[in-house]
Amino acid sequence: MGKKRLLKLASLCLAIAATACGGTSGQPNGTVATGSQKLAQIQNQGQIVCGVSGELPGFSFVDATGKYAGLDVDICRAIAAAIFDDPDAVEFRNLNAKERFTAVKSGEVDILSRNTTWTLSRDTGAVGLQFAPVVFYDGQGIMVQKNSGITNLAGLKDKAICTQTGTTNEQNVADRMASLGINYQLVVFEDINVAYATYLQGRCQAVTSDRSQLVSRRSRFPNPEQHLILEETISKEPLAPAVGPGDPNWSDVVNWIIYTTIYAEELGITSENVEEMVNSSNPEITRFLGTEGNLGQELGLTNDFALRVIRHVGNYGEIYNRNLGPETPLNLERGLNRLSTQGGLMYSPPFR
Numbered sequence: 001m002g003k004k005r006l007l008k009l010a011s012l013c014l015a016i017a018a019t020a021c022g023g024t025s026g027q028p029n030g031t032v033a034t035g036s037q038k039l040a041q042i043q044n045q046g047q048i049v050c051g052v053s054g055e056l057p058g059f060s061f062v063d064a065t066g067k068y069a070g071l072d073v074d075i076c077r078a079i080a081a082a083i084f085d086d087p088d089a090v091e092f093r094n095l096n097a098k099e100r101f102t103a104v105k106s107g108e109v110d111i112l113s114r115n116t117t118w119t120l121s122r123d124t125g126a127v128g129l130q131f132a133p134v135v136f137y138d139g140q141g142i143m144v145q146k147n148s149g150i151t152n153l154a155g156l157k158d159k160a161i162c163t164q165t166g167t168t169n170e171q172n173v174a175d176r177m178a179s180l181g182i183n184y185q186l187v188v189f190e191d192i193n194v195a196y197a198t199y200l201q202g203r204c205q206a207v208t209s210d211r212s213q214l215v216s217r218r219s220r221f222p223n224p225e226q227h228l229i230l231e232e233t234i235s236k237e238p239l240a241p242a243v244g245p246g247d248p249n250w251s252d253v254v255n256w257i258i259y260t261t262i263y264a265e266e267l268g269i270t271s272e273n274v275e276e277m278v279n280s281s282n283p284e285i286t287r288f289l290g291t292e293g294n295l296g297q298e299l300g301l302t303n304d305f306a307l308r309v310i311r312h313v314g315n316y317g318e319i320y321n322r323n324l325g326p327e328t329p330l331n332l333e334r335g336l337n338r339l340s341t342q343g344g345l346m347y348s349p350p351f352r
Contacts, residue, residue: 036249039083039300042110047089050076051109054094055192057216058323058330059115059136068092071323072113074313075135075241075258079111081312082257082305097166098190101127105244111254113241115210117168122242129242130251133258137336137345139233140172141211143218146228148205153180153232160185162204164192172235173208210237212324212332219329253299256351260306263288263348264315266339271314274307288351295351306351316346 042048052060052072060070068090077087095103095114101122104112116122117138118131142161144150150159153176163169165188177184187204189195196217199207207214211229218224241258243251264270267285269277278289286292290303297303313319317339324332338344 036247036253036300038110038243038247038250039253042083046084047091048076048080048083049091049093049108049110050079051093051095051100051103051112051114052076053114054092056115056213057219058212058328058332059216060092060113069323071136071319072115072241074319074323075113076111078261078309078313078319079254079257081308082253082260082301085302085308085312087312096190097164097192100166101129104129104242107244111241111243115213115239116242117210117237118240118242119168128245130245130248132241132243132251132254133262134238134240134345135258136212136239138210138212138237138239140169140208140235140237141214141229141233142173142206142208143199143214143227143229144206145202146226150205150230151228152230153177153182153234156184156206157182158184159205160187160203162187162189162195162199162207163209164188164195165190167209168235168237169208176234208234210239212239212330215330215332249300253301256299257305257309259348259351260309261313261316261319262339262346263351264306264310265317265346266341266348269310269315270318271310271312274310278307284351 052068054060054062054068056070058070060068060072063069073092076090076092080089081087093103093109095109100112100114100116103109118134121127122129123131142153142156150156161173161184163173163186170186170188173186187198189198196207198204200221211233214229218227221227241254243254267288269285277285278291280286283292287295289307290296290305294303296305299305314322320334320337321327324330334344336345338346340347
């Protein structure tokens with residue numbers, strides 16, 4: 001056997017041994033390896049690379065201080081807080097609808113947190129992403145100018161509707177209009193900015209997207225009060241972050257960090273009281289915050305990862321209110337995004 005082949009064999013054996021022994025290279029202190037190559041890569045690079053829209057107030061955009069802000073942004077900051085105890089250990093990359101899936105599958109970004117609808121075809125087949133828990137339950141709507149006289153879908157007969165290609169919008173509006181027997185013209189653009197600009201110029205009589213996006217975009221129009229979002233919701237749009245295929249352990253890490261924000265709200269733990277809650281006598285809380293048990297180690301994180309998330313970013317309710325709530329320009333009613341105990345759909349599995 002040649003020297004080169006012997007060296008290759010020795011290297012392979014060392015790699016196998018390291019994996020079998022659960023090596024801790026790149027792991028935070030006090031954790032065990034989960035076998036997640038992506039998590040180890042992120043720990044070694046010292047930050048998480050997060051794909052976002054970057055152009056959607058309330059979800060992901062650059063605010064007046066020059067920093068990224070929004071619900072999607074805070075999801076990435078929560079992950080950075082859990083891994084590094086630093087919510088700013090994130091590099092944000094703006095992605096359009098067409099390039100977003102390629103970016104996450106190729107590894108250009110570690111996670112896609114970009115108002116993306118979870119669908120069967122995106123979960124399987126050629127796209128094949130691993131979706132995390134839903135962070136915003138939405139639905140597709142249609143916006144028109146108030147002076148158009150259009151008040152319902154029937155009023156869009158033979159009208160032009162602008163939207164962005166590479167989204168679920170095209171199929172949704174086609175399905176609904178076909179079911180109603182309404183003829184219309186769909187005008188699609190790769191750049192969402194061009195789609196809205198075309199609508200504002202009057203070359204399209206309507207524009208369609210997720211209702212939350214319509215509200216967000218309308219808030220930046222010169223005269224937002226002159227635009228009406230029709231009452232009818234034409235689809236279900238569960239918006240969720242996603243990671244690439246092939247690393248279920250990394251998917252678990254992302255899932256449970258998101259559940260952390262929801263579970264904290266269920267337990268009444270906030271960024272303001274979390275330091276006091278650490279001293280709680282409630283075993284459910286002490287296990288969750290990592291003062292007892294080894295839940296963090298099972299993920300490859302420190303046992304206090306949930307404490308880090310809440311301390312730096314807050315619970316889901318805090319994240320929602322900060323970015324979309326009544327004191328923001330969007331003022332979006334939580335609706336389905338309330339906790340299940342309050343009539344919504346937000347619900348976390350137990351931390352045990």
